[in-house]
Amino acid sequence: MSAEHRNSPPETRDRILDAAERLFVEHGFEGTSMRMITGAANANLAAVNYHFGSKDALIQAVFRRRLTALNETRLAALDRLEAEAGEAPLKPSRIVEAFFGTALALAADTEHGGNLFMRLLSRTYNEPNAFVRQFLAEEYAEVMDRFLGALFRALPGVPRTEVMWRFHFMMGAMSFAIAGIESVHAMAGMPYETDDPAKLLPRLMSFLLGGLRAPLPDFGASDTD
Amino acid sequence: MSAEHRNSPPETRDRILDAAERLFVEHGFEGTSMRMITGAANANLAAVNYHFGSKDALIQAVFRRRLTALNETRLAALDRLEAEAGEAPLKPSRIVEAFFGTALALAADTEHGGNLFMRLLSRTYNEPNAFVRQFLAEEYAEVMDRFLGALFRALPGVPRTEVMWRFHFMMGAMSFAIAGIESVHAMAGMPYETDDPAKLLPRLMSFLLGGLRAPLPDFGASDTD
DNA sequence: GTCTATACAACGATAGAC
DNA sequence: GTCTATCGTTGTATAGAC
Known part of the structure; x- marks a missing residue:
């Protein structure tokens, strides 16, 4: 290219x-x-x-420059976890941290502009532009495949559909964690005590793991399709 | 107006x-x-x-038409909960359901176009357009104030900063739950078993409550892992 | 008041001179 | 490789029809 x-x-x-x-x-x-x-x-x-x-191709180039490196770091972190674990299943918390911790680390990098890029990326998951969506989906395919597979193995008792939904929800929480600080700042009408980025990862991780490990939903009996 | x-x-x-x-x-x-x-x-x-x-004013009008009703429904639901509880503190799960359940109910309404609007709203939380952000913040001010206040009282042991962050994360999860179905569909490369909207609320509620009730983050003194 | 026709500066994109 | 000139389209504003 x-x-x-x-x-x-x-x-x-x-x-x-x-x-x-x-x-x-x-x-x-x-x-x-x-x-x-x-x-x-x-x-x-x-x-x-x-x-x-074109402008669309420029957008693609802006993303590719950063996203390839981010996802390679994610895959390397997962490789390391799997190498350490051998045959044993991974702890879900380590998988989640490998994926989202890597992202938040880049979001905390103000020196090389990683924080700017992550704010851009976070909001782009919901981008209506078909061109951008398609590109993002392709760029993420391998990473999603690997991490979802790891979570399936780490959570054998949880239906795969639920794992996928919860990973989806986790992506949303991360998106807001990175991109929406000032937006909720405004909505809440109260100042956040601190925007210390070092505290964001433990905050987000607690929430994500709580959500991932929550009791499975009870769909009730009435609606059987 | x-x-x-x-x-x-x-x-x-x-x-x-x-x-x-x-x-x-x-x-x-x-x-x-x-x-x-x-x-x-x-x-x-x-x-x-x-x-x-102007176009910006048209955007505002599109949102106001739906958002005012949505937020009034949310406030009415909270009013009802508080009236039922009397002096007793509310259950966090009821508060969360009053806020997010109302939103998902609108997102499931295909008859009057509520689903279209909620997809639009979900993606707009991260909108860079200052005009739109400002408007959304104002439109949400009262609702956020009421619901955060209710959560503060329902979770007296949790620092308010953590409650606000977790509410923020919950908004992100909801945003993706509503807007991003097809995006993760593409990313995961696997078909979701069903997009039955009736299952989305229990799925999301389990995740949200798990995250809200998760152990508080340990900011640690250093990097002890 | 409600709406139409039209004009205008700025937009993304491109062809061709240098 | 870079730049100028230019095309069709965009959001916006206004004059005037009904």
Whole structure:
């Protein structure tokens, strides 16, 4: 994919990616114009189309740059857990931490802009843009497959459907944990004592594990389909 | 607010609201053009600006129409719980159900388009558009205040900060429960056994209550794991 | 009052000069 | 590789028909 532009001077292309990432966080995809991006990146308007082909492809590139690394870290963490455990089943808490702890670690990285990216990613799970959704689904396929499989083995007594739903719910909680701090800040009308990112992971982990280990739902008898 | 247009024939204005709601769900706010809306509503392009003033104001009107009713239902449910309990503290599960059960009930209403609206609302919590965020925060202020207060009283042993965070996480789980069914469907690469909406509420409630009642996080002194 | 027709600046995208 | 000029479309504003 990047082969045709591999030997282009990194300057312009990377400046565009950095500016786009920052502006997408601030104003969303459609709220960020190509002219805003190229203006902030000190590049010409047409440079975006030259380097990426379209605005959608630029969005893809912004995600790929970070998401590939994030998911490789997640898979490596899972590999390590499975290597340590040998034949024994993994503890669900370790699996959950490998997935969500990795994400929150990146969300806490203010130095290389990981926090900006994670805010962008969190809100993009619900993105209506079909192009973006499709890309995210493909980028996540392997990771979801591995982690869901690990959870299935770690929770043999829980129906797979319930595990999948709960993983889904956990993704939602993480999404809000990362992206929605200031939104609930406003909704609650009260100040949060602290936004110390070091406290966010234990807070989220307690909640996620409580939800994952909750008693199975009772669907009642009346509605049998 | 609606006084100046109160006695306008409901036809055009309501057709615009219905078309806008449907198209916003499908294509997002910025992915939906005024011309798409007025085309679907069989109205003139300028009718939107006449009835609502701007696209942002139209978005606001789409939300207000549904959200006011939803939040009044939520408050009425909480009123009823508190009246029944008298001086006794409420059960956290009842409070949670009054808030999230009401939302899921609306999300299950395919007859009057409540399901479409809830998908829209769920994704809008993370909306970058400042205009929309501000409006949502105001519209939710009273409800959040009442429900958080009820939870504080129901969980006197839990620090208020933790209650607020967990309510926040619960909102995220609900958001994904409503909006993200097809997204995880794609990510997981496996079909969900059933999307029976009647099963969604018990599923979500189990998870939420498990998370809400989870042991409090241990922030530790260092990284002791 | 309710709505239509139309104009306008800014948008994403592209072709072609350099 | 980069830039200018330009195309069709966007949100918005307004003048005037009924």
